[in-house]
Amino acid sequence: MGVYTTEAIVVGYRDFREADRILTLFSPERGKIHAVARGVRQPRSPLMAGTQLFSYSKFLLVEGKNLDSVSQCELKESFFKIREDLDRMAYGAYFAELLRISTRECEKSEEVFRFFLKTLFLLEVWEDLKIMARTFELKLMALQGFKPQIFCCVNCGGKGLEKVWFSSILGGTLCEKCKSKDNKAIKISKEALSVMRQILKKRFEELIELKLSEDIKNELKEAILDFVLHQLERKPRTLCFLEEISML
Template sequence: MALYQTEAVVLGSKNWGDADKMMTFFTKERGLVRAAAFGCRRPRSPLAGGMQMFSYLDLQLSEGRRVDTVRQCLLRRHYRKLSEDLTAMAYGSFVAEFLREFLPEGQPEPRMFAALLDILDAFERRNPRVTAVAAVYQLMEFTGLQLRYENCVHCGRKIEGDAAFSMHEGGVLCRDCATPDAKAFPEELRHFIVGLRDFDWQRGELRLSSAKLIAAEQLLLAYLQDLLGRPLKSLAFIQQLSMTGS
């Protein structure tokens, strides 16, 4: 069985057997990878510390016929808020679930991997809800699922002012091309979403508007549910926290 090394972020895990886990990693060299971590639930396992959500790792894996196997791991970074703060954890889980659901396995995305590291770092310093919404708008740009906001998806005309929006058409429509199912798309909301999509985590500061954030979030969630055919499971965790005031 061939061995390979890669940088990776833990996006998910499921208990398997008495002491094992089935892991989902987003790797720099191979994209989404699912692998078995045998014995990692035993306290003395050398893998135990690394197989936690959002851990940034150096991994050694062996290729398998059905599933790869984790051989070694070295923890490169532990994100404290994502493991200790319930709100950050909930919104981080939303980003992780998006990646698990919409990325194909085995397709390298090194620029997307670099973007994810910036996003995980942002969760340590920024509002988790804003970070999660901006993160998924940004990560969608790498998936082929992105929506268009600057030019009419029918005629290509550059959009100025208020317009219309249709998920089924793939984005913004000018007034001349607006379809019956299209909804009003105010200019301010469009600019706000583009600002989230293009936000520079290293240098930027977001000018927040609660109303625009809610509208941008609702549009995003409706689109993802339309693609997936159901709501993302992580949203139940977020809703539970909002009800308890955590």
């Protein structure tokens, strides 16, 4: 059995047996890794701090036939502010599930890793989490190869988009002439389209001060979330919890 070291973020876990936990880690070199942390739920376990959800740690792992095993871990960043706040915790869990669903096993991507690490730092300070969610969703889809065409009509290539529809099926915007190509396309305003373009063009941290009306936020949620769910082909379980706490 081989032994290897990697930095990784804990993006999920489930309890196993009496004191163990099976972790889902995301590493820049190895992508998504499943590993068992033995005895981690026991009091004073040396693995506890570095294996909590969202923890960014340096891991020493032993390769196994079905599951790797965590031998040691050194905490680099705990992101405890996320876990202490119910809203941030819910959004963080949703972001982590989107990452897990959209990533294949052992598909390495340093760019996606750095993007998600930046997401966690921003999640500790971002005020409007609804805007952050739409930004994360669209940017993650683009990084995973599902970038929508929103700078011209996806069907005819026309750029004079006076009235705009967004088609998740076709993967982009439709002009009025082409809207019949998808009868489920969602009509969006030019303002909402402008925000979507900003999200794709600007860096994540440049959008932290973005202020939007509730109407625009609702438009973006309808269009972008429909696009995400179409690409993933299933609804994340954490989205239901996120919708529940938003009503509190």
